[in-house]
Amino acid sequence: MHLCSKSGCSDSQYFEEFYSYFTTEQAWKLCDPEAEKVFKAIKKAGVKVAILSNFDTRLRPLLRALRCEDWFDAVTVSAEVEAEKPNPTIFLKACCDASLWGSEVTSFKQVAQRIGVKV
Template identity: 30%
Template structure:
């Protein structure tokens, strides 16, 4: 396990005999960037502007339970005009069920209006921060002519978020579960990402913070996998 992405860059510098990968893939949330507050805190803060107050800890726990029990965010739809409503509905169902579990859903006069504001908020830079080791290492690998990509169990808002965080120019590819038919840890999503770089599994690394989705998934797909441990 690595604790910072910088460790990998240093290993390449210190051990030049190591085979340099053609491409390095990254998970997004929890690997490249994280939330400044818990999901429960963010949900609750925006709910206040709609006259709704909740127990933040209870809401966060309800969100985590609902999120983990939800079906994969994978629709196999590349047409954004069709994909984006599917993504919106998927997340709205999680949010509404989270509030329902703590008995607060009925407090909203217009839950859809609340959720639209919440949904758009997560596509901005405001709730996120970039881990301090990320930019130096992305610069290093770019200078080494290593291709970079993202494989994420997220939705099309990630494209807007990468622009907002000024990360978009580092990555040659972004592979999203929502536009795919499967999500990590399933092998096909890794294969889709590899195809974008015309790369074989043994020529690729994958770095992520989930043992199941990132480490085990990448290993099963034949990539060299690295598990990163982020604080919190």
């Protein structure tokens, strides 16, 4: 029997509740309780740390709920850029968000060349 008919909720109601649940910290668990120390050590060493994700607009609220948003120098989300990996546009945006090459970079080819990738 269909879950929605057993539970008494509509398909859309069930979807909305399920969708919203994955914005809460209860739906997620950090893989390592020492993760914060690791990220702080990496940043202290001068390494930029960024997220480039095909997740949706729930990612930022989720990072806040998990209290790990400040672990990252930049967060680039495909839903906000309107381009998903492997589209070069999202990689270019992520590099600019993280100030890796500055706003003067205008193409993915330039980004690739600056990190030594033959194009």
